[in-house]
Amino acid sequence: MSKILIRGAKVLGGEVADVLIDGEIIAEIGTGLAADDAQVVEAEGQILLPGLVDLHTHLREPGREDSETVLTGTRAAASGGFTAVFAMANTHPVADSAGVVEQVYRLGKEAGYCDVQPIGAVTVGLEGKKLAELGAMHDSAAGVTVFSDDGKCVDDAVIMRRALEYVKAFGGVVAQHAQEPRLTEGAQMNEGVVSAELGLGGWPAVAEESIIARDVLLAEHVGSRVHICHLSTAGSVEIVRWAKSRGIDVTAEVTPHHLLLTDELVRTYDPVYKVNPPLRTERDVTALREALADGTIDIVATDHAPHPHEDKDCEWAAAAMGMVGLETALSVVQQTMVETGLLDWAGVADRMSFAPARIGRAAGHGRPVSAGEPANLTLVDPAYRGEVDPADFASRSRNTPYEGRELPGRVTHTFLRGRATLVDGKLA
Amino acid sequence: MPSLSPRSHTPMMRHLISAADLTRDDAVLILDTAEEMARVADRPIKKLPTLRGRTVCNLFFEDSTRTRISFEAAEKRLSADVINFAAKGSSVSKGESLKDTAQTLEAMGVDAVVIRHGASGAPYRLATSGWIDAPVINAGDGTHQHPTQALLDAFTMRRRLVGRDTGLGRDLDGKRITLVGDVLHSRVARSNVDLLHTLGAEVTLVAPPTLVPVGVESWPCEVSYDLDSVLAKSDAVMMLRVQRERMNAAFFPTEREYSRRYGLDGRRMAKMPEHAIVMHPGPMVRGMEITAEVADSDRCTVVEQVANGVSTRMAVLYLLLGGAEFTAPASPRTTEES
Ligand SMILES: [Zn+2]
Numbered sequence: 001m002s003k004i005l006i007r008g009a010k011v012l013g014g015e016v017a018d019v020l021i022d023g024e025i026i027a028e029i030g031t032g033l034a035a036d037d038a039q040v041v042e043a044e045g046q047i048l049l050p051g052l053v054d055l056h057t058h059l060r061e062p063g064r065e066d067s068e069t070v071l072t073g074t075r076a077a078a079s080g081g082f083t084a085v086f087a088m089a090n091t092h093p094v095a096d097s098a099g100v101v102e103q104v105y106r107l108g109k110e111a112g113y114c115d116v117q118p119i120g121a122v123t124v125g126l127e128g129k130k131l132a133e134l135g136a137m138h139d140s141a142a143g144v145t146v147f148s149d150d151g152k153c154v155d156d157a158v159i160m161r162r163a164l165e166y167v168k169a170f171g172g173v174v175a176q177h178a179q180e181p182r183l184t185e186g187a188q189m190n191e192g193v194v195s196a197e198l199g200l201g202g203w204p205a206v207a208e209e210s211i212i213a214r215d216v217l218l219a220e221h222v223g224s225r226v227h228i229c230h231l232s233t234a235g236s237v238e239i240v241r242w243a244k245s246r247g248i249d250v251t252a253e254v255t256p257h258h259l260l261l262t263d264e265l266v267r268t269y270d271p272v273y274k275v276n277p278p279l280r281t282e283r284d285v286t287a288l289r290e291a292l293a294d295g296t297i298d299i300v301a302t303d304h305a306p307h308p309h310e311d312k313d314c315e316w317a318a319a320a321m322g323m324v325g326l327e328t329a330l331s332v333v334q335q336t337m338v339e340t341g342l343l344d345w346a347g348v349a350d351r352m353s354f355a356p357a358r359i360g361r362a363a364g365h366g367r368p369v370s371a372g373e374p375a376n377l378t379l380v381d382p383a384y385r386g387e388v389d390p391a392d393f394a395s396r397s398r399n400t401p402y403e404g405r406e407l408p409g410r411v412t413h414t415f416l417r418g419r420a421t422l423v424d425g426k427l428a
Numbered sequence: 429m430p431s432l433s434p435r436s437h438t439p440m441m442r443h444l445i446s447a448a449d450l451t452r453d454d455a456v457l458i459l460d461t462a463e464e465m466a467r468v469a470d471r472p473i474k475k476l477p478t479l480r481g482r483t484v485c486n487l488f489f490e491d492s493t494r495t496r497i498s499f500e501a502a503e504k505r506l507s508a509d510v511i512n513f514a515a516k517g518s519s520v521s522k523g524e525s526l527k528d529t530a531q532t533l534e535a536m537g538v539d540a541v542v543i544r545h546g547a548s549g550a551p552y553r554l555a556t557s558g559w560i561d562a563p564v565i566n567a568g569d570g571t572h573q574h575p576t577q578a579l580l581d582a583f584t585m586r587r588r589l590v591g592r593d594t595g596l597g598r599d600l601d602g603k604r605i606t607l608v609g610d611v612l613h614s615r616v617a618r619s620n621v622d623l624l625h626t627l628g629a630e631v632t633l634v635a636p637p638t639l640v641p642v643g644v645e646s647w648p649c650e651v652s653y654d655l656d657s658v659l660a661k662s663d664a665v666m667m668l669r670v671q672r673e674r675m676n677a678a679f680f681p682t683e684r685e686y687s688r689r690y691g692l693d694g695r696r697m698a699k700m701p702e703h704a705i706v707m708h709p710g711p712m713v714r715g716m717e718i719t720a721e722v723a724d725s726d727r728c729t730v731v732e733q734v735a736n737g738v739s740t741r742m743a744v745l746y747l748l749l750g751g752a753e754f755t756a757p758a759s760p761r762t763t764e765e766s
Contacts, residue, residue: 188548196643199548199572199618204642268556269549313557315526317547317570 003027003035004418009043009379011369013345019048021375024417028371041413043379047345050353051083051114051376051414053365054326055146055175055253056229056301059085059116061107062100063092068306068396070104073326074113076304076395078421080326081378081411083114084357084365085304089121090151096121096132098140105142113421114414117362120144122163122174126152131162138170145361148175150229151276153211155181160215164224173251173359175227176215178236179277183207188317190263190278198266200316203278205233212236216243216250225249227359230303232258232277234287241296251359253301254288256325256332261285261401271312271319272401275305292351293342299356302329306397324395328388330380331407338382339408345382364417375418384410394427443555443564444744447575447623452599455626459583460596461743462736468505469739478746479508482539487529488567489515490546494710495567495577498734499542502741511538526550530559538562540749548572563748571613577709578619580740582627584733585664588705601628606658608634608690609668609717610679612641616709617668621649632658636690638679655690659699666707667692667717683716693719697727705729 004021011017011029018033019026059073068076070087077085087104089095095104101118108116120137124130126149137144147167154160154176163174184207189195191202212228216239219226231237231252243250257275262282265273273279291297305322312319333352337343343351357366367373387406390398414422421428441449450458468474484503486496496512503510513533515525526545533541540563543551548570555564568574586595589603605624611617611633624631631649633640644651652658659665670686680686692706700706706718706728714720722728 191642193643193646196641196646197618199570199615202642269552313527315545315547315550315553317549318526 002418003038004041004415004420005033005035005038006041006043006048006377006379009046009048010345011048012349013047019369019377021415021418024375026369026371026373026375029369041379045381045383046412047380047382048369049081049345049349049378049380050366050369051378051416052081052330052352053356053360053362054082054085054302054304054329055299055356055360056150057085057087057304057326058090058306058322059087059104060091060306062103066308070107070116071111071113072394072396073304073306074108074111074116075427076324076326076393078113078414078416078427079394079411080328081330081380081414081422082326083376083378083414083416084117084362085114085326086117086119086146086360088150089119089148090126094121094125095119096124096126098133098136098142101137101142101144102140113427114416115362115365117146117360118142118144119146119148119150119175122147122149122154123159128152128154128156128159131159131166134163134166134172135170138172145172146175146227147172148177148229150175150177153177153179153181155211157214157218161218161222164219164226165222168224171361173225173227175229176211177229178208178211178215180207180211183210187278188274189266190280192263192281194263194266198269200266205235205280208233208277209235209239212239216240216248219250220246220248225251228252230255230258230277230301231288231291231297232280232284234284237287237291237296241291244296251298252296253299254292254297255303256300256329256336257323257401258288259285259292259336260332265401269316271314271316272323272399274316274319274321275323276321289336289340289342292337293347298351298359300329300333300351301356302326304395306395307399308397312399322399324393324397324400327393327395328400328402328407330411331409334382334409335407375415377415378411379413381410381412382408384408386410442748444575444748445552445555445564445566446573447578447619447626450575450623450626452626452628455579455582455623456597456599458579458740458743458747459586461747462579462583462739463592463596465742465746466736466739468742469735475505475507477507479503479506479749481509482749483509483511483537484540484542484745485511485513485533485538486542486567487513487515487533488544489526489550490544490568492544492568494734495544498737499567499741501738502745505738505742506745508745526554527557527559530554534560534562540565540745542567544568546570565744565748568615570615572615572618574615574619575623576737576741576744577616578623579744580733580737581620581666581707581709582623583736583740584707584729585705587736588729589663589703599627600624603629603663604632604661605629606632606634606662606665607668608655608665608692610639610670610674611635611644611668612639613671613674614668620666621647625649632662634658634690636680636686655696656699659696660701662700662704664705664707665692665700669709669711669713670717672713687716691717691719692722694721697722697725707733710734
């Protein structure tokens with residue numbers, strides 16, 4: 001098997017060390033390591049992180065291969081430093097059966113750029129009426145552990161209760177897209193000063209917060225664990241903080257874009273900023289950053305949502321919701337969390353690798369960077385500065401809000417079980 | 429007489445998307461220009477050669493016969509060639525239609541596009557997306573803006589409250605204007621608040637709390653839930669249209685209750701000052717928001733507003749398209765050709 005020697009990187013942003021990869025595992029960590037037969041990666045000034053894990057990715061296959069495929073999506077993931085992604089279930093057909101999740105799982109294996117862990121739908125067809133065969137999806141080759149109707153909220157309290165109870169049998173978790181449907185009818189952006197001025201249907205914060213409040217209480221009542229997708233408001237943070245202080249088994253995620261962008265950008269009516277949940281206010285952004293720093297929000301998840309150009313090159317009301325995020329996630333986290341002093345690199349490793357792997361039970365990922373562990377690793381050059389050019393993206397879709405914006409940091413290398421998927425910023 | 433050369437003022441913006449984009453000087457210039465255009469309407473031959481050889485497209489994705497006819501009359505009085513494009517039944521779910529249509533118009537070489545669209549922001553997208561190069565005039569977009577409506581309303585107010593001739597060069601400084609009704613869904617309300625504030629008026633919005641948008645606190649106006657308390661200090665009361673379908677969405681309990689609390693009847697009109705006027709963008713729903721007695725009184729300006737709409741839109745087209753052939757206002761050239 002091949003050997004790779006990563007020389008002089010700061011492990012988790014701390015001590016400088018050499019890391020020797022032998023085959024699929026980390027063989028040795030120390031200083032002044034040498035191996036004649038190893039390929040050497042000079043990593044001075046770079047940060048070595050455990051391979052990033054995204055608990056919330058849309059790969060669009062099957063059904064919307066014009067937006068993204070498992071292959072293009074996992075290439076984008078490797079470019080962004082990810083070694084595992086959880087693929088959301090809102091495909092066509094919906095990933096609500098063992099057959100579909102196994103197909104996605106197999107496509108991930110064949111592509112080979114990063115591990116693809118399918119998420120199963122909670123309800124048949126994402127219709128919110130009847131539980132999907134959660135157990136069969138768990139027992140399938142895909143080994144599904146996370147269930148979500150993402151894109152839609154499981155708004156029926158009884159269905160949500162049953163799902164939370166049922167997955168306890170095999171240690172699963174329900175990931176909720178918190179959006180009260182009646183309160184968001186016709187909603188197109190955050191409800192507030194900007195929506196009032198622009199005349200766009202308002203999406204109130206309480207539509208998210210009321211569902212989170214209900215779900216943490218349900219999780220407490222049935223003694224299950226619940227994961228809340230893409231928190232976007234200061235009020236949501238307060239509810240999760242309260243639930244955790246009460247001992248409720250809840251975890252939560254925030255997207256990179258909700259850590260950086262606000263609804264002021266919607267004044268451009270540029271659909272690149274149209275996303276679900278919507279961009280909120282400066283006050284919300286501040287609360288989300290603080291909550292990610294203090295651990296109230298457990299993880300960063302990209303909600304990578306690829307859409308073809310024509311679905312965004314139109315008027316706001318007609319445009320699809322979502323933005324791509326795999327390739328810019330770490331840079332946005334560096335800018336909003338590291339360079340603001342809110343989180344160090346060890347903290348980034350926790351929020352983007354250890355914790356998401358733990359929540360999703362991703363075997364072999366989110367492991368310590370130490371000898372004997374699988375060599376799932378990411379090297380980052382934090383000193384890099386450059387404008388985002390979507391033409392460089394590996395993702396099939398280019399709907400990024402950061403085009404032309406300068407972001408710090410660059411993933412230079414990604415290793416999946418000892419094999420380089422990204423070398424010097426280029427896909428292997 | 430004010431100068432009618434736009435070049436002697438701060439240049440107007442290239443497009444008219446929002447009333448908020450107009451400076452006080454821009455707005456006063458448009459109103460003064462509209463006053464000159466109104467004189468044309470008083471002539472036996474109501475036509476100027478100003479936009480001869482220019483093509484204006486009225487691009488209506490949403491039905492509005494009144495607004496379209498008003499623009500068309502304005503365009504024809506300025507001798508423009510007019511293309512009416514009604515994208516009937518085109519829904520926003522078919523998002524490509526706006527871009528496709530814009531590119532078709534660009535290829536045909538239109539000189540200006542007047543657009544009406546059900547989606548807020550569609551005219552802004554059209555003006556900024558690079559799909560088309562021509563000036564864009566917003567003729568109403570979703571629940572966002574309807575700037576020429578605000579201009580014709582301000583024109584009507586200035587004539588009635590300041591004076592037709594004495595008003596030239598002046599704004600609406602200190603006038604107290606009350607807008608009543610469905611503010612939440614009203615592009616007319618948004619445009620009027622912006623423009624009236626720019627022109628120095630004090631604006632009060634009156635509506636049930638369910639029809640006032642969250643975020644209204646950032647608007648340059650007062651908000652009241654009680655119509656009776658503001659009538660005595662209003663120089664103009666503008667009634668906004670209430671769409672009947674709103675009732676199903678529980679914005680208010682019943683038509684009768686709405687009418688009792690927010691409708692304008694003779695009893696309420698009597699509380700207004702002698703000189704105060706009643707306005708309505710039309711079409712009026714008689715009975716619910718305004719009684720026939722009020723609608724037919726000589727204090728109600730609905731018919732004038734329609735006539736003023738043509739003059740105001742002529743002024744906007746003239747100024748945006750830089751009608752070089754427009755001569756001194758005292759003796760405008762007229763022509764019979766079409
Ligand atoms: Zn979602």
